[in-house]
Amino acid sequence: MIEVKQAAKSYGKLNVLRDISLKIETGEFVGIIGPNGSGKSTLLNLISGIEEPDQGEISLAGQPITSFSRKSLSQRLAVLQQDGLPSISYPVREVIEMGRFPFQDWRGREKGGNADDLLNQIMNRLELQELAGRPLSVLSGGQRQRVALGKVMAQQPEVLLLDEPTTYLDIRYQMQFMDLIASWQREEGLTVVAVMHDLNLASLYCDRLLILSAGKVIAEGTPDEILVPETIEAVFDVKSHTV
C-alpha cells in the first residue's frame, strides 16, 4: 500500500532522514518508534505528502504520491496529529462532517447523496451523540481526540497516519482510543502507520515496528523481536537516564 524508496530529507544542513526504504502492506498496523528528533514526524509528513523528499520516491497503491491531487489523496489517506484538531469553536458534528470535504463539490454536496447515515454511525460508535451540538472549545482533551478520530473516520481513508495520537490522553483513555483504531483496522482492512511514543501501547497494537534513529531505520520486526532490552538500550540510551 505504501512504499518509500531511498528517501532523504534535510532542513538546511540537518540531514533529518537518510536513505529510508520501506514497504507497508494493506491492512498492516506499523509503528514507528525512536528517540526525539530522530525524524519520525518528518517521515510521516513525507508519506502524507505534506513534505516532499529531497531524494527518493513515496508511493501509495503503486502510484507516486506526487501524482495525486490534494483532494484525491485525501479520499484515500488521512492524518491524525498529536493534538488532533485546531482550536476552532465549531460544533462537534460539524467538525466530524469536515472529514467529508474531499468528497464534496464546491456547493458542499456529495455525489452519492448526503453522508448523514455515515455521520450518525460514527457519532454512535464514538459515543459522541450527546456532544453533537457542543462547541469543540468546551470539550476535554480526550473528547477532542475522539472528535478528531471521528473526522478522519468520516474521511473513510484506506490509510491512516497517526503521530503520537495518545500523547494528550489520560491513561485510561489511551487504550480505549487505540482499541477504536484497532477495530477499524481489523474490520475494514485499514492500513495504519503510527508514530508511537509509548512502547507498551506499541507492543499491544502494532503488527510490526520500525525503529528510527538519526534518520535511518535501524531495526524492524514484530514487537517481540524489536522490544528487547538490547535494542531499547541502544536506541533510547536508557542507561544514561536511569537513577
Ligand code: ADP
Ligand atoms: P521526531 O518526530 O522523531 O521527534 P522530527 O521529524 O520532528 O523528529 O524532527 C527531526 C529533526 O528535524 C529535529 O531536529 C527537528 O528539529 C528538525 N525539523 C523538523 N521539521 C523541521 C522544519 N520544518 N524545519 C527545520 N527543522 C526541522
Ligand code: MG
Ligand atoms: Mg515527532
